[in-house]
Amino acid sequence: DTEVTQTPKHLVMGMTNKKSLKCEQHMGHRAMYWYKQKAKKPPELMFVYSYEKLSINESVPSRFSPECPNSSLLNLHLHALQPEDSALYLCASSQAGTAAYEQYFGPGTRLTVT
Amino acid sequence: QKEVEQNSGPLSVPEGAIASLNCTYSDRGSQSFFWYRQYSGKSPELIMSIYSNGDKEDGRFTAQLNKASQYVSLLIRDSQPSDSATYLCAVNLNSGGSNYKLTFGKGTLLTVNP
Secondary structure, three states: OOOOOOOOOEEEEOOOEEEEEEEEEEEOOEEEEEEEEOOOOOEEEEEEEEEEEOEEEEOOOOOOOEEEEEEEEEEEEOOOOHHOOOEEEEEEEEOOOOOOOOOOOOOOOEEEEE | OOEEEEEEOOOOEOOOOOOOEEEOOOOOOOOOOOEEEEEOOOOOOOEEOOOOEEEEEEEEEEEEEEEOOOOOEEEEEEEEEEHHEEEEEEEEEEEOOEEEEEEEEOEEEEEEEO
């Protein structure tokens, strides 16, 4: 059983909507990640938070806004998305944010932008 | 461009056979190597991590690492139909300065035929 949870499981939103994806981990990890995965492609890193500070932003468009309220929670705020942003959004966590440690993924949120 | 490359597949093996999945990486400084399994429509699941040259066994899975050849592999013994999935190789690659990020190969689709 995964100890990284994500809500919602599915989300359909229009291009003018504002919505948020939520992630929570219960493993005491100090690094959390957002990845985007399109069909038949590997996950692509979007953001890394290490000790609740944003450490990596992979040049993600500003319509995606991450937030880390505490070491267990990670949010991704969505605004004015495009249909090409439809994908599986994955949250992951690890002991620290150097990519040297094992990352554990949540079940993902499948996002459809109409 | 620092990369992780995998056999494109698909790889098809009969039930009970050994499945061999291969991966090469471009960054000689990489220290951490991971194999994830991803079933269709699900999130990646960590199945093996390896940090030192040689073999690491966990049940029916064996990971092999050769840093000199920049090669990592995953062997699945006594393959079962439930092993049918996409297998993602992931390596921590230097992304500039002291930053490392987990970089995935494109994945190999494995089908185990009953």
